[in-house]
Amino acid sequence: MTESPSYLRATADAYDAMAVVYADFARDSLAVLPLDRALLAAFAELARVNDAGPVAELGCGPGYLTAHLRGLGLDAFGIDLSPVMIGLAREAYPGLRFEVGSMDALDLADGELGGxxxxxxxIHTPPKELPPYFTEFRRLLPPGGILLFAFFESGGGPVETFDHKVTTAYRWPVDELAGLAREAGFVEIGRMLREPLDGERFRRGHLLMRAE
Incomplete structure (x- = not known):
């Protein structure tokens, strides 16, 4: 078996250690984010129309967003690098499917997912390591499959690190991420940049894309 890159091991260990605190913090976070919910609803509508397979939340953490997607009528399941997070997700949402896995190399067939x-x-992936993730996302989606990608936006400047509460993370310019997605075979449907709310430090970026 190929050994995981050190940043993946470090990220999994960091989230394992913070899993309970993170789950408590994140559980009701969507309740105060109407724009985020609207974008998730748009994703769900596009995925239902496409009807090309189940939807995976990759990096699902404690599972609250996977459950939200199921509530929007999608056949949704979650995958996360942190075994402790997956344990919490299974405990909180016993009727849903959750698996441990690394989203850069998933044990799923080509075109298996509809979204x-x-x-x-x-956000914790070093910039030079990010393109293969988009390649893997494209492999998993058939033509017409939908990708919703959320990230911390850099305010138009270059990629930069910041002191995320769990472990080192990166902020990206939206155009650069959109370019990486295009190179991997995605067409942009739309984007949303949301200004930080009280208690948030950075602008939030969202890209909605379709596989070519």
Missing amino acids: IVSWYSV
Whole structure:
């Protein structure tokens, strides 16, 4: 078996250690985020129309967003690098499917998914390591499959690190991420940049894309 890159091991260990605190913090976070909910609803509508397979939340953490997607009528399941997070997700949502896995190399067939949500789930990935994630997302989706990608936006400047509460993370310019997605075979449907709310430090970026 190929050994995982050190940043993946470090990220999994960091989230294992913070899992209970993180789950308590994140559980009701969507309740105060109407724009985020609207974008998730748009993703769900597009995925239902496409009807090309189940939807995976990659980097699902404690599972609250996977459960939200199921509530929007999608056949949704979650995958996360942290075994402790997956344990919490299974405990909180016993009727849903959750698996441990690394989203850069998943044990899923080509074109198996109708949609993918990556909700701030690659923010800890070093910039040079990010393109293969988009390649893997594209492999998993058939033509017409939908990808929703959320991240911390850099305010138009270059990629930069910041001191995320769990472990080092990165902020990206939206155009650069959109370019990486295009190179992997995605067409942009739309984007949303949301200004930080009280208690948030950075602008939030969201890209909604379709596989070519």
